[in-house]
Amino acid sequence: MTGSLVEVRSVGHANGVLRDVSLSLPPATLAVLAGRSGSGKSTLCHLIAGVMRPSSGEVLVGGKPAHRAVDWATVSLLPQRLALEPELSVAENVLLPAGVRGASTDRGLLERLGLAGIAARPARDTSLGEQQRTALARALVLTPAVAVLDEPTAHQDDEHVELVLTAVRAAVDAGSLAVVATHDQRVIDIADTVVRLSSGQIA
Numbered sequence: 001m002t003g004s005l006v007e008v009r010s011v012g013h014a015n016g017v018l019r020d021v022s023l024s025l026p027p028a029t030l031a032v033l034a035g036r037s038g039s040g041k042s043t044l045c046h047l048i049a050g051v052m053r054p055s056s057g058e059v060l061v062g063g064k065p066a067h068r069a070v071d072w073a074t075v076s077l078l079p080q081r082l083a084l085e086p087e088l089s090v091a092e093n094v095l096l097p098a099g100v101r102g103a104s105t106d107r108g109l110l111e112r113l114g115l116a117g118i119a120a121r122p123a124r125d126t127s128l129g130e131q132q133r134t135a136l137a138r139a140l141v142l143t144p145a146v147a148v149l150d151e152p153t154a155h156q157d158d159e160h161v162e163l164v165l166t167a168v169r170a171a172v173d174a175g176s177l178a179v180v181a182t183h184d185q186r187v188i189d190i191a192d193t194v195v196r197l198s199s200g201q202i203a
């Protein structure tokens with residue numbers, strides 16, 4: 001499809017975890033991957049983020065295989081298990097992708113995600129919700145072409161869900177394609193497009 005940024009073409013994975021999944025997503029879009037637990041959302045996230053390769057079919061980002069897009073300015077990932085560096089501070093974790101690239105960064109992101117007051121604290125000494133917002137800020141800090149966000153509201157209370165949704169919408173307004181796996185209706189309600197997965201297939 002013309003203008004698409006992410007192309008998933010006839011993808012199958014791990015003996016039926018995903019089966020013949022095809023979709024096409026344009027830039028500057030908030031795309032939700034919805035579906036029950038075990039429907040394949042995280043697996044599809046990992047394939048789009050390029051941390052796994054599909055068993056069959058192909059996943060393209062900007063016309064190139066997703067697993068070749070190693071730069072977090074192209075594709076970033078908020079994994080379900082967060083994968084922070086526990087000894088580094090909140091701010092250092094957020095700035096990791098920027099430090100590697102030497103790019104300019106958006107420090108206001110810490111403020112907007114309610115992390116400014118704990119910016120200097122080691123990530124290991126923060127709450128699970130704070131750690132998740134830290135990993136979200138790390139995924140958004142370079143305003144990537146594609147931000148893959150796996151359950152970004154899973155550990156947030158209502159007030160912090162609002163901060164998360166505002167940050168994701170701001171990234172989309174700045175041009176990012178946000179691919180968000182969730183079963184949180186509050187996220188589904190603000191999506192531009194919703195892809196429903198059921199037993200590894202598009203429903």
Ligand SMILES: Nc1ncnc2c1ncn2[C@@H]1O[C@H](COP(=O)(O)OP(=O)(O)OP(=O)(O)O)[C@@H](O)[C@H]1O
Pocket residue numbers: 014017035036037038039040041042043044
């Ligand atoms: N490599 C694998 N080999 C076999 N089965 C797998 C593999 N990876 C995941 N699965 C299974 O595939 C299904 C989909 O897993 P996935 O983590 O993608 O689901 P999900 O929709 O993200 O679920 P949740 O909402 O609980 O995170 C699950 O039943 C899981 O146990």
